[in-house]
Amino acid sequence: MNERPEAQERWDRRMETPLAVLSLLFFAGYAVQVLAPGLPDAWLDFCLAVVCAAWAVFAVDYAVRLRLSGQRPLRFVRTHFLDTVVLVLPLLRPLRVVNIYERIQRRRDQPRLTLYARVMAYAGLTATLLGFAGALTVYHYEYGAPGATIRTFGDAVWWACSTLSTVGYGDVSPVTPMGRVTAVGVMGCGLALLGAVTGSFSSWLIQTFAREDEMRPPGGSPGAS
Template identity: 75%
Template structure:
């Protein structure tokens, strides 16, 4: 099967984009958490953040060109990619696109591995998105008037209860930007929870079906 130029580009950029995402998140974390960081290192972090974002922009521009679509149509059909480009800390959400690519490639093959991959990807997405959300909220909340999220530990706890959609209410964002982040994380938490539970349920159903197929005729449970 011959891949399209866009598929070949996506496959070629998987690792560079993953590396750029980790560099972006690391540089942002150092800049937010290391409050007494020397100015030289703070500038270095900004350079790394800018370089990583340039990689994201290059990838977006190339995919726009290879798609053969106009800019407006491309933005409409790739809304998630556009949002992630504008807010790079949401890049873990692009794991949803990876689910679709894996599913299409394995549509005619065994699906047990697919379900396991979806659950692993969802778990990684939760960890990365939770960490990025905690960083962002801590950055904007810790010195805000009336803030309840004062430490990064508070931010981690808030991210966990928000992604799990528990919402104890003991620590909550008070700034408009923090509340926008909270809404986005609640939506992502619901989607990721649905992906994991749905994949696990499908995996169990297929496992039981395969076991039934291997049994000799008349040896199924409940057979007389």
């Protein structure tokens, strides 16, 4: 009964780097299609082929992990809901950082600074990729819409930064249905990422101070006579 989970773990470790590279290629291909529509058709077709090929590998990876899990399809979808969402919307692949954060929190050994620093680094990278993906998506649907305030990619990047940071100045905002759906997702991700970073940093501080208190000899605290 333990062979399937172990095989799935080996598969995940083996595919981690290739999937990361494919994610970057997917982003690059989609970005070229959105930001450089005036390129020759051959280049645009090549970018489309890269995007489709990357998504096909994502689908194969999902199918393999489903088979190795030994679970029924519906149960696998319920227990791997985030992976399912990421498969349907590949631009949200940075959300897989939640799985990394969850695995780190399950560690039984004493947390080290490197672990918390890694969580914050992952969260920062995820915020960057999500912001870029959100800006691309919003710009793609907004720049030609009637009454749109997001007319350039720079406007879209500014909007993504203010939305991810939960500031929301309101000077630019999406008006299309797809743009607003993207905005809801970006806002939710921004809250989750901020919570992950601040929670990890706070936990590290608390445990650091607790260890210092345990190591301090009796009567060694400041103000002790």
